Amino acid sequence: xxxxxxxxxxxxxxxxxxxxxxxxxxxxxxxxxxxxxxxxxxxxxxxxxxxxxxxxxxxxxxxxxxxxxxxxxxxxxxxxxxxxxxxxxxxxxxxxxxxxxxxxxxxxxxxxxxxxxxxxxxxxxxxxxxxxxxxxxxxxxxxxxxxxxxxxxxxxxxxxxxxxxxxxxxxxxxxxxxxxxxxxxxxxxxxxxxxxxxxx
Amino acid sequence: xxxxxxxxxxxxxxxxxxxxxxxxxxxxxxxxxxxxxxxxxxxxxxxxxxxxxxxxxxxxxxxxxxxxxxxxxxxxxxxxxxxxxxxxxxxxxxxxxxxxxxxxxxxxxxxxxxxxxxxxxxxxxxxxxxxxxxxxxxxxxxxxxxxxxxxxxxxxxxxxxxxxxxxxxxxxxxxxxxxxxxxxxxxxxxxxxxxxxxxx
DNA sequence: AGGTCGATGTACCGATCAGTACATCGAGGG
DNA sequence: CCCTCGATGTACTGATCGGTACATCGACCT
Numbered sequence: 001x002x003x004x005x006x007x008x009x010x011x012x013x014x015x016x017x018x019x020x021x022x023x024x025x026x027x028x029x030x031x032x033x034x035x036x037x038x039x040x041x042x043x044x045x046x047x048x049x050x051x052x053x054x055x056x057x058x059x060x061x062x063x064x065x066x067x068x069x070x071x072x073x074x075x076x077x078x079x080x081x082x083x084x085x086x087x088x089x090x091x092x093x094x095x096x097x098x099x100x101x102x103x104x105x106x107x108x109x110x111x112x113x114x115x116x117x118x119x120x121x122x123x124x125x126x127x128x129x130x131x132x133x134x135x136x137x138x139x140x141x142x143x144x145x146x147x148x149x150x151x152x153x154x155x156x157x158x159x160x161x162x163x164x165x166x167x168x169x170x171x172x173x174x175x176x177x178x179x180x181x182x183x184x185x186x187x188x189x190x191x192x193x194x195x196x197x198x199x200x
Numbered sequence: 201x202x203x204x205x206x207x208x209x210x211x212x213x214x215x216x217x218x219x220x221x222x223x224x225x226x227x228x229x230x231x232x233x234x235x236x237x238x239x240x241x242x243x244x245x246x247x248x249x250x251x252x253x254x255x256x257x258x259x260x261x262x263x264x265x266x267x268x269x270x271x272x273x274x275x276x277x278x279x280x281x282x283x284x285x286x287x288x289x290x291x292x293x294x295x296x297x298x299x300x301x302x303x304x305x306x307x308x309x310x311x312x313x314x315x316x317x318x319x320x321x322x323x324x325x326x327x328x329x330x331x332x333x334x335x336x337x338x339x340x341x342x343x344x345x346x347x348x349x350x351x352x353x354x355x356x357x358x359x360x361x362x363x364x365x366x367x368x369x370x371x372x373x374x375x376x377x378x379x380x381x382x383x384x385x386x387x388x389x390x391x392x393x394x395x396x397x398x399x400x
Numbered sequence: 401a402g403g404t405c406g407a408t409g410t411a412c413c414g415a416t417c418a419g420t421a422c423a424t425c426g427a428g429g430g
Numbered sequence: 431c432c433c434t435c436g437a438t439g440t441a442c443t444g445a446t447c448g449g450t451a452c453a454t455c456g457a458c459c460t
Contacts (some may be wrong), residue, residue, distance in 0.1 A: 008436060009427085015437080031317040033233035036417060048419085049438055058418065106320050112374060113316035117231040119377045120306050129378050160387065163375065167388040171371020174312060175363065177319045178329050187360065188367040195391060208406060209457085215407080236447065247409055248449085258448065 004056045016054045018044040024065045024072075028110050032062055032117055059123055066124065069110040070131040074138070083142025086151065086197055093189040096169065100182055107185065108177035111135075112170055136166045143196070156199045168192035204256045216254045218244040224265045224272075228310050232262055232317055259323055266324065269310040270331040274338070283342025286351065286397055293389040296369065300382055307385065308377035311335075312370055336366045343396070356399045368392035 007013040022044035026035040037058055041051055055061045074080065076099050079092040100107040111131055118124040143158035152158070172188025207213040222244035226235040237258055241251055255261045274280065276299050279292040300307040311331055318324040343358035352358070372388025 005436080012437060029320045031231065031233055033231055034317075037419085038417075047437095047439055049422095049440085052419070053437070108316070108319060113319070115374060115378055116308070116313035116316035117234075119308060119313070120229045125378075125380075129380075132375070132378050160383075163384055164387045164391060167371035167375050167384050168368060168391075169371065170374050171367035171369065171388065174315060174370050174374060175332070175367050178315055178325075178332050180325075180329075183360075184363055184367050187364045188371065191364060191368075191391070191395060205406080212407060237449090238446075247407095249408055249410085249452095252449070253407070 004060055005053050007054065012054075015046055015050050019046055019051060019054065020061070020064045020068050023061055024068045024110070027062075027065055028069075028108075028113055029106065032065075032114055037061070062118075062124060063127060066111070066114070066127055066131055069114075070134060073109075073111065073135060080135075080138040080142075083139070084145050084149075086146070086200070088142065089193050089196060093193055096189065097182065097186060100173075100176065100185065106177060107173065107180065107182055109170060109173040112173055113177075132166070136162050139165055146200075151200055153199050161196055161199065165192040165196060168195075204260055205253050207254060212254075215246055215250050219246055219251060219254065220261070220264045220268050223261055224268045224310070227262075227265055228269075228308075228313055229306065232265075232314055237261070262318075262324060263327060266311070266314070266327055266331055269314075270334060273309075273311065273335060280335075280338040280342075283339070284345050284349075286346070286400070288342065289393050289396060293393055296389065297382065297386060300373075300376065300385065306377060307373065307380065307382055309370060309373040312373055313377075332366070336362050339365055346400075351400055353399050361396055361399065365392040365396065 007016045019040060023035060023040045026040060026043065037048070037051055040061075041048060051061070055064070077092060077095045079088055079095050082088060083092065111128065114124075115128055115132075118128060140158045140162035143152060143156070143161055146152040147154065147156060147158060168188040168191055169185075172185035175184035175188075176182050207216045219240060223235060223240045226240060226243065237248070237251055240261075241248060251261070255264070277292060277295045279288055279295050282288060283292065311328065314324075315328055315332075318328060340358045340362035343352060343356070343361055346352040347354065347356060347358060368388040368391055369385075372385035375384035375388075376382050
């Protein structure tokens, strides 16, 4: 009775990661519902038995994909974990922009892309919310640090400010996605950080 | 050879509208790919022959749904068409918030919900972009009016400011959707309008 | 009365969907 | 050496998918 097996072997881990990574790529560009398990397996060369060896069903694969997105996002923004000064926020914004600069791929947030599709689905809404909170929490933590150092007004609300920064970031990413132009993201981040700095 | 028929009869128009409206509702909450034609037809009591009488295929139905979203959005924000003063922008923001207040339904933008899923699909990306531009164009037009009246700095860029306002609005809607809390939208709109007013 | 044409009902098709059954492979340990 | 067990290959199922074929209905015009 293996509900979902954990990869024990190194080879097994590789296969599992390939399935999740391939599914993440396809769902990022084509959406979750439009990404069938058969397509994922064909794209990464795995068989159906692997898929259902590591995941009970498609829902659990989607769960893993959302986790993969969060990991990927946080890894690409290392400054997010070391926010201790206003200059660090500038560095962070620059890292975010760098992710989406260059000729490759659509300008979009993986979590944002699936949020529209899954945001009202009781199976994934909570996990999605949690992923966003983890992300936003890094910003809030940085603002707490700055407040403790006296670089942010004592009566400022780090959580609410972090949420507002996420609003600008997510909106910037979404508009940049539709427009295929990074300008909205640049302006959104600039506005967010200017607003934060104004609270000092 | 009727590629797609236009509704001639009053009854035909009703049926066509019912199909589009029902599809719009289902796609809004469950996504486009997860909304099958059979489900739409069953939900609105129409038969398959109606669907393919008025639409060549599912793609054309999705096109109509996107148009329906835009119409619905613009109709719910009448102030957007009469922006002639800063107070009108406040009225507009209040109208946007009113749409999503109250107990019913998810807090989300229909266009934004499908943008993540269809934004990279060459069949719909352009139409989606056009819909957003129409929406944003109303804001830009209002800003032009204010600039002509001297209420906005002469060197301000109405198009770019309107785009930034859309960033805040869309980000606010998306975060409000995931959080199931209207606060991010309130804060996002407040920030956007404060930024606009600062350009006077 | 009969003809036209938009609107509608119903049965069907091949493809694809998520998920299952079951056999086999192959490395590590006794 | 062979047994165990994770990893893998393959064949299959019933349901649902988008789309088609074709018959019929019924309002309006002549």
